[in-house]
Amino acid sequence: MIPNSDLEELYQQVLLDHSRRPRNFGELSEADATEAGEKVVKVQGDNPSCGDEIVVSVKLADTGLKLADIKFTGQGCAISQASASLMTIKTKGRSRAEVEELIAAFHDLITKQTENPPDILGDLQLLQGVWRFPQRVKCATLAWRALEQALREGSASVVTTEVEG
Amino acid sequence: MTSDSVNWEAVRADFPILHQEVRGNPLIYFDSAASSQKPRQVIDALTRYYEHDNANVHRGLHELSSRATDAFEAARNKVAKFLNAASADEIIFTRGTTEGINLVAQAYGTRYVKEGDAILLTEMEHHSNLVPWQLLAERTGASLRFVPVLEDGTLDLSKLPELLTPEVKIFSFTHISNSLGTVNPVADLCRAARAVGAISVVDAAQSAGHLPVDVQALGCDFLALSGHKMCAPTGIGALYGRAEVLEKTPPYHGGGEMIVSVSLHKSTYKEAPHRFEAGTPNIAGAVGLGAAVDYLESIGRQNIAAHDGELVRYAQQRMEADVPGIRIIGPRDRSGLVGFVMESAHPHDLTTYADRYGLALRGGHHCNQPLMKKFKLPGTSRASFYFYNTKEEIDRMITILQEAARFFS
Numbered sequence: 426m427i428p429n430s431d432l433e434e435l436y437q438q439v440l441l442d443h444s445r446r447p448r449n450f451g452e453l454s455e456a457d458a459t460e461a462g463e464k465v466v467k468v469q470g471d472n473p474s475c476g477d478e479i480v481v482s483v484k485l486a487d488t489g490l491k492l493a494d495i496k497f498t499g500q501g502c503a504i505s506q507a508s509a510s511l512m513t514i515k516t517k518g519r520s521r522a523e524v525e526e527l528i529a530a531f532h533d534l535i536t537k538q539t540e541n542p543p544d545i546l547g548d549l550q551l552l553q554g555v556w557r558f559p560q561r562v563k564c565a566t567l568a569w570r571a572l573e574q575a576l577r578e579g580s581a582s583v584v585t586t587e588v589e590g
Numbered sequence: 591m592t593s594d595s596v597n598w599e600a601v602r603a604d605f606p607i608l609h610q611e612v613r614g615n616p617l618i619y620f621d622s623a624a625s626s627q628k629p630r631q632v633i634d635a636l637t638r639y640y641e642h643d644n645a646n647v648h649r650g651l652h653e654l655s656s657r658a659t660d661a662f663e664a665a666r667n668k669v670a671k672f673l674n675a676a677s678a679d680e681i682i683f684t685r686g687t688t689e690g691i692n693l694v695a696q697a698y699g700t701r702y703v704k705e706g707d708a709i710l711l712t713e714m715e716h717h718s719n720l721v722p723w724q725l726l727a728e729r730t731g732a733s734l735r736f737v738p739v740l741e742d743g744t745l746d747l748s749k750l751p752e753l754l755t756p757e758v759k760i761f762s763f764t765h766i767s768n769s770l771g772t773v774n775p776v777a778d779l780c781r782a783a784r785a786v787g788a789i790s791v792v793d794a795a796q797s798a799g800h801l802p803v804d805v806q807a808l809g810c811d812f813l814a815l816s817g818h819k820m821c822a823p824t825g826i827g828a829l830y831g832r833a834e835v836l837e838k839t840p841p842y843h844g845g846g847e848m849i850v851s852v853s854l855h856k857s858t859y860k861e862a863p864h865r866f867e868a869g870t871p872n873i874a875g876a877v878g879l880g881a882a883v884d885y886l887e888s889i890g891r892q893n894i895a896a897h898d899g900e901l902v903r904y905a906q907q908r909m910e911a912d913v914p915g916i917r918i919i920g921p922r923d924r925s926g927l928v929g930f931v932m933e934s935a936h937p938h939d940l941t942t943y944a945d946r947y948g949l950a951l952r953g954g955h956h957c958n959q960p961l962m963k964k965f966k967l968p969g970t971s972r973a974s975f976y977f978y979n980t981k982e983e984i985d986r987m988i989t990i991l992q993e994a995a996r997f998f999s
């Protein structure tokens with residue numbers, strides 16, 4: 426069979442590696458918020474059309490202005506798992522403003538052809554191939570939508586909500 | 591059983607959509623369990639209806655209205671014969687299986703199911719034969735019970751005596767599982783239901799177009815089917831209801847077509863089936879369903895079942911022999927579909943991969959989330975066959991699956 430360049434761009438070895446050995450895999454609990462101004466927020470993301478599930482937990486510091494820690498658990502396809510894994514690496518330790526900038530840049534990257542992706546994306550550019558597979562955008566954004574929701578809900582001490590991907 | 595008497599190549603030629611390339615590869619359509627393709631005969635019947643006979647039914651006194659009415663009622667007769675119903679009055683046109691089951695749950699269920707009663711289902715039901723009963727249970731205070739599914743994908747019938755007790759008012763189950771391919775012993779289940787005074791409801795979405803279905807031989811009270819899975823257009827289906835049960839079932843939707851007389855505070859309703867068909871029906875859809883029934887009868891459902899069976903056995907054997915890391919889910923003895931998981935690839939990734947080579951598979955939970963949970967699967971990939979598919983297409987699928995196994999490992 427003739428190799429398909431879209432598939433090769435989408436499923437690069439590094440991406441498959443992230444999906445098989447996801448980084449920052451796990452959950453944070455209330456006990457992880459030890460300092461004043463810290464809180465842990467958990468959001469479950471579901472993709473009802475395919476059954477993928479992800480739980481993103483974040484520790485917000487500086488009364489919500491900084492994403493001090495982030496982990497995820499869940500199961501799903503290579504794209505949703507690798508996207509979540511890369512997301513945790515790229516967002517951990519960043520300010521809220523930077524994370525919001527990343528979310529927007531990432532969304533652009535996977536939904537339209539991008540000539541010069543912004544540097545801030547770094548390794549997230551691995552997921553650029555998704556734009557050629559509109560049916561898979563939901564997989565790539567599942568964890569991100571949960572993160573967005575977590576940022577919005579940085580008020581209560583432990584919040585568990587659900588979003589649909 | 592062989593299907594040699596049919597010229598399958600000529601049959602395949604009846605389906606215009608199959609003769610195209612997808613992304614530079616010949617289309618291989620292995621998703622007929624989700625929706626089948628339509629033969630030219632059905633497409634032509636729709637065109638003919640719209641170009642010559644279209645009007646509202648049962649209303650006008652003019653020529654076109656009587657032609658439309660005749661075509662609509664002729665389709666009802668065809669469906670009745672197709673299912674061997676005792677009378678065409680036992681056939682209600684619906685939008686599909688989902689609406690058929692909702693009709694039974696809402697119209698019959700609301701009247702006859704009370705708090706303390708039970709509704710018996712199985713663990714392999716499609717969401718459309720689960721959620722309507724959950725809603726009914728919530729409304730009435732009845733409880734739901736489930737016949738378990740065994741590891742091999744068949745029903746655990748040893749549990750039936752303790753589950754099917756006199757509290758059960760409705761036993762609703764699928765004829766063929768859309769994810770496992772299991773063919774359930776419908777006649778036995780209907781007989782068991784009747785023995786405790788429960789009515790039986792059969793989900794025939796996956797069976798009606800694939801094997802002979804005889805409602806009298808099965809002994810069911812209701813049976814629901816979807817036209818689009820048996821060569822007819824989308825948006826049309828049928829619900830069979832045994833006359834005796836339909837007679838005592840109150841209306842479903844209210845509106846025109848279903849009434850005898852209406853005053854401001856009260857109406858009287860027509861007999862079945864019109865009592866259950868409020869509003870202008872999907873007339874063209876019914877005409878298309880009638881044409882699909884004619885088409886399937888011209889091939890013969892015995893022949894279709896035999897052909898599906900040959901394909902699925904061939905696919906199963908080649909997948910097991912020639913594709914590394916594949917596990918087939920469900921019983922050996924199956925209808926024309928095969929659900930499987932590949933060690934190295936999630937069903938979605940595999941489906942995306944296959945699509946790039948023109949192969950249409952379904953990947954996911956197949957509207958069987960509880961069943962997938964039970965088997966601890968994130969979902970499966972499914973190849974489903976119909977009589978227009980060929981062994982050559984299966985050979986091409988095997989090559990694609992082999993390449994995918996390499997690609998993702």
Ligand SMILES: Cc1ncc(COP(=O)(O)O)c(C=O)c1O
Pocket residue numbers: 623624685686687688689716718719764766767768793795796816
């Ligand atoms: C076993 C089974 N039941 C019910 C349905 C629902 O059919 P429809 O969506 O046509 O109403 C399906 C279709 O996917 C099915 O496979």
